[in-house]
Amino acid sequence: MPTPRGIRSSLPRSLGRALVLLAISALVLGTVHLALVLPGAGDARWVHLLFIVVFWVYVAAGLVAWWRRPSNRMGALIVIGGLALFAGSLADTTVPVLPVIGTITATAVLAVAFHLLHAFPSGRLRSRASRVTVAAGYGVALVLQAPLYLFDPGAPAPLSVADRPDLLMLGSTVQRACGIAVAVATTAILARRLIRSDAAHRRVLGPLFAYGIVAVILIPASASLFEAVLGMPALVRAAVQAVLLGGIPVAFALGVLRGGFARTGELEELGTWLGTTGGARPSLTAALRHALGDASLDIVFWVPDSRTWVDAAGARVGLPTAGDERSSVEVEVGGRTVGAIVYDASLLADPDPVRTAGRVVAIAVERERLTAELLASQDALRASRARLVATADRERRRIAQNLHDGLQVQLVLLALEAQQVANAPGSTPDTREQATSLRKGIDDAAADLRRLVHDVMPSTLIEQGLSAATEDLVDRIPVPTRLHLGITDGALPGAIESTAYFVVAEGLANALKHSRAGAFTVRIERRGDRLLVEVHDDGVGGASFTAGRGLRGLADRVEVVNGRLEMQSALGHGTRLSAELPCVL
Structure with a gap:
C-alpha cells in the first residue's frame, strides 16, 4: 500500500533496535554454524550452506513483516519458523548438547509452517478448529518425534534408551499418519476460508495456501518419494527439502507485497x-x-x-x-x-x-x-423537492387531461347546439343572431381553454412524448426555427421529459419577448446518460437569470432533477440556454 502524503513512518526505537539485534544475531548464528559444520562436511558442504541461507531467508522475511506490521504476530511467527529450522540443523554439529537439540526439533519447522498457514494474515488463530489443528501439528512434530530417537541406537546420547526397530517403525508410521491428518484438516479449513473470502483476498490467499500445503506434505515425503520414483541421491533430496522450506517465507513475503497484509505502522x-x-x-x-x-x-x-x-x-x-x-x-x-x-x-x-x-x-x-x-440533509431535501415536482407534474397532467377530455368536449357540444338553434327552421333573425354570437363566444372560450390546457401540460406531450410536443411547439413559433432531435420517445422518465419541454418552452418564450432575433435553433439529444437541451437565438443578448421569475423557477426545476442549467447571453451575440439532465432518475 503506498504511503499517503503527510504520513511518515514512526517505528518505535525500542522495536527498531530489537529487530536490528535479531538480524545481527541470525547472521552470527548462521556464520558460527557454518564454521562448525563446513570443515568436516565434505561433499555435503553446499547443502549445509543452503540450509543456513534458508534460515536467513526466514529471518529476513519475518523481520520485514514485523517491521511493516509491528502489532501483527506474523513477523514473529516467520522468525520462529527460521529458528525452528536452525534448531533442527544443529543435529549436524559435533558440539555437545547441540545435536540433542537438533534431533528433538528436527520436524518443528513443519509445525510452524502449519501455524503460519492458519494464522495468515492476522497473525492470530481465528477459530477453534485452527487452534486444535495447530496444537496437533506441534504434537506431531515434538511429541511423536520422540520414538524416532528413543528407540534409535544411532541417536545422540543420552536420547536413545533402547534398540527397538519395531517401535521405531511404529513410531515413524504413527507420526507420518498423524502428520497427514493434520495436513488434511489444514487443507479443509483453508479451503473453507478461501470459499468465504472475496475475490481480492482469494487472489492473495489462494496461491499462498496452495504452496504451503504442497510444501509441508512434500517435505517429509520427499525422502522416500524422490528416492523411489526419481532415484535422487540423498544430498539432492536434502537440497530439494531446503528449497521447499525456503519458499514458505518467500510466499508469505509475496503475500505482504500483494496485499495479504499491509504495513500497519504505529498509531x-x-x-x-x-x-x-x-x-x-x-x-x-x-x-x-x-x-x-x-x-x-x-x-x-x-x-x-x-x-x-x-x-x-x-x-x-x-x-x-x-x-x-x-x-x-x-x-x-x-x-x-x-x-x-x-x-x-x-x-x-x-x-x-x-x-x-x-x-x-x-x-x-x-x-x-x-x-x-x-x-444527508441535502440529499433528503433534494429527494423531497423531486417528489414535490413529480407530484405537481402528475397533478398537472391530471388537470390537463380532465380539461381536455371533459370541459373542452362540453364546450364543443354546446357550440354545436347553439349552431343548431341558429339553423333551426322558424327561428327569428334575432334568435339566429344571438345563437350565432353564443356559438362564437363558446368557440373563443374553447380556444382559451385549449391554450390553458397547453400551458398546464401539452396534450401532445402526455399522449405522444417529448419529440412530438417539441415539434408542435416549434411549428407554432412565428420566427424561423431549426429543430434537431436525437432522442427516442418513451425512453426517458416523465419528469425528465416534462422538464426538457419546459426548458424549450421558456427559452423560446423569452426569445420571442426580448431577443428581437431573426432565427431560433432548438436541439434535444442524448449523450450517454445525459440529455442535452439547448435553445439558441441570434438576437441582442443580455438575458440573465435575475431578470424574471420564469428562468429562476426553471433553474430550480432543473436542479431538483439533479440537472444543470446554463445561459450564455453576451450583448450583441444572442442567447444560448442549455440544460443537462440525467436520463435516469
Whole structure:
C-alpha cells in the first residue's frame, strides 16, 4: 500500500533496535554454524550452506513483516519458523548438547509452517478448529518425534534408551499418519476460508495456501518419494527439502507485497496526520487505512436525528452483523457515538488497534460526521423537492387531461347546439343572431381553454412524448426555427421529459419577448446518460437569470432533477440556454 502524503513512518526505537539485534544475531548464528559444520562436511558442504541461507531467508522475511506490521504476530511467527529450522540443523554439529537439540526439533519447522498457514494474515488463530489443528501439528512434530530417537541406537546420547526397530517403525508410521491428518484438516479449513473470502483476498490467499500445503506434505515425503520414483541421491533430496522450506517465507513475503497484509505502522502516525495542514494532508480514511494496514477500511457516521448510519457522501448504510467477514468499532466523543470504523475482520483480528485509532481521530471523525450529516440533509431535501415536482407534474397532467377530455368536449357540444338553434327552421333573425354570437363566444372560450390546457401540460406531450410536443411547439413559433432531435420517445422518465419541454418552452418564450432575433435553433439529444437541451437565438443578448421569475423557477426545476442549467447571453451575440439532465432518475 503506498504511503499517503503527510504520513511518515514512526517505528518505535525500542522495536527498531530489537529487530536490528535479531538480524545481527541470525547472521552470527548462521556464520558460527557454518564454521562448525563446513570443515568436516565434505561433499555435503553446499547443502549445509543452503540450509543456513534458508534460515536467513526466514529471518529476513519475518523481520520485514514485523517491521511493516509491528502489532501483527506474523513477523514473529516467520522468525520462529527460521529458528525452528536452525534448531533442527544443529543435529549436524559435533558440539555437545547441540545435536540433542537438533534431533528433538528436527520436524518443528513443519509445525510452524502449519501455524503460519492458519494464522495468515492476522497473525492470530481465528477459530477453534485452527487452534486444535495447530496444537496437533506441534504434537506431531515434538511429541511423536520422540520414538524416532528413543528407540534409535544411532541417536545422540543420552536420547536413545533402547534398540527397538519395531517401535521405531511404529513410531515413524504413527507420526507420518498423524502428520497427514493434520495436513488434511489444514487443507479443509483453508479451503473453507478461501470459499468465504472475496475475490481480492482469494487472489492473495489462494496461491499462498496452495504452496504451503504442497510444501509441508512434500517435505517429509520427499525422502522416500524422490528416492523411489526419481532415484535422487540423498544430498539432492536434502537440497530439494531446503528449497521447499525456503519458499514458505518467500510466499508469505509475496503475500505482504500483494496485499495479504499491509504495513500497519504505529498509531503515532495518525498524530502526524492530524498535525498536517493544507493540500499535503491525506483524507482521514486514507490515513486510517495506512496506519491500520487495511485497504478496505471505511468510516461511517451516526446521524442522531434520523438514527441512521451514513457514508461520507450522506447515503444510508448499515454496520456489519455478527458472523460477517467485516466488523466495526464505534467512535465516541464525550460519550456520544459519532461514527464507526468498518474494517476487514480477517485482516485485523484484534479490534484493540482499531479502537485505539478511533480514539486518536475521534475529533476528526466528528468533524467529518457533521459534513456527512449536512450532505444527508441535502440529499433528503433534494429527494423531497423531486417528489414535490413529480407530484405537481402528475397533478398537472391530471388537470390537463380532465380539461381536455371533459370541459373542452362540453364546450364543443354546446357550440354545436347553439349552431343548431341558429339553423333551426322558424327561428327569428334575432334568435339566429344571438345563437350565432353564443356559438362564437363558446368557440373563443374553447380556444382559451385549449391554450390553458397547453400551458398546464401539452396534450401532445402526455399522449405522444417529448419529440412530438417539441415539434408542435416549434411549428407554432412565428420566427424561423431549426429543430434537431436525437432522442427516442418513451425512453426517458416523465419528469425528465416534462422538464426538457419546459426548458424549450421558456427559452423560446423569452426569445420571442426580448431577443428581437431573426432565427431560433432548438436541439434535444442524448449523450450517454445525459440529455442535452439547448435553445439558441441570434438576437441582442443580455438575458440573465435575475431578470424574471420564469428562468429562476426553471433553474430550480432543473436542479431538483439533479440537472444543470446554463445561459450564455453576451450583448450583441444572442442567447444560448442549455440544460443537462440525467436520463435516469
